[in-house]
Amino acid sequence: SGKTALSNLLSEVTSLQQEPIYKATKGCRILEFEVPNLQVDDKVTKVDVELWDCSGDTKYSSCWPAMANNCQGILLVYDYSNVNPNELNYW
Numbered sequence: 001s002g003k004t005a006l007s008n009l010l011s012e013v014t015s016l017q018q019e020p021i022y023k024a025t026k027g028c029r030i031l032e033f034e035v036p037n038l039q040v041d042d043k044v045t046k047v048d049v050e051l052w053d054c055s056g057d058t059k060y061s062s063c064w065p066a067m068a069n070n071c072q073g074i075l076l077v078y079d080y081s082n083v084n085p086n087e088l089n090y091w
Contacts, residue, residue, distance in 0.1 A: 003077045007031055007053040025055040028067055 007013075011031040015035050035047045054060070054067050056078075068074060 002079075003056065004029075005050055005054050006077060011026075011049070011051060024057070025053055027060055027063065028052055028054045 004023075007029075010029075011033040013031065029052075031049075031053065033049050033050045033051070035049060037044055038047045039045075052067055052071070054064065
């Protein structure tokens with residue numbers, strides 16, 4: 001659905017010009033990077049980001065609660081053309 005591609009783009013591991021090569025994420029991969037000039041209200045600050053790119057394969061579902069523990073946000077990414085409404089309710 002593009003979770004890893006989005007993670008790579010946000011962390012600047014790859015650019016939009018590179019050809020995507022599909023390789024399923026196994027479990028979870030963690031990308032750490034810095035956003036140097038983020039404007040928050042009237043201040044410009046540096047933010048350290050720890051982005052967890054987690055597999056959507058249900059065989060890893062027992063790990064998902066631990067991965068979400070103490071996180072500050074979760075972004076769900078899915079293929080809109082191949083979505084089951086009951087599956088979305090699960091999330």
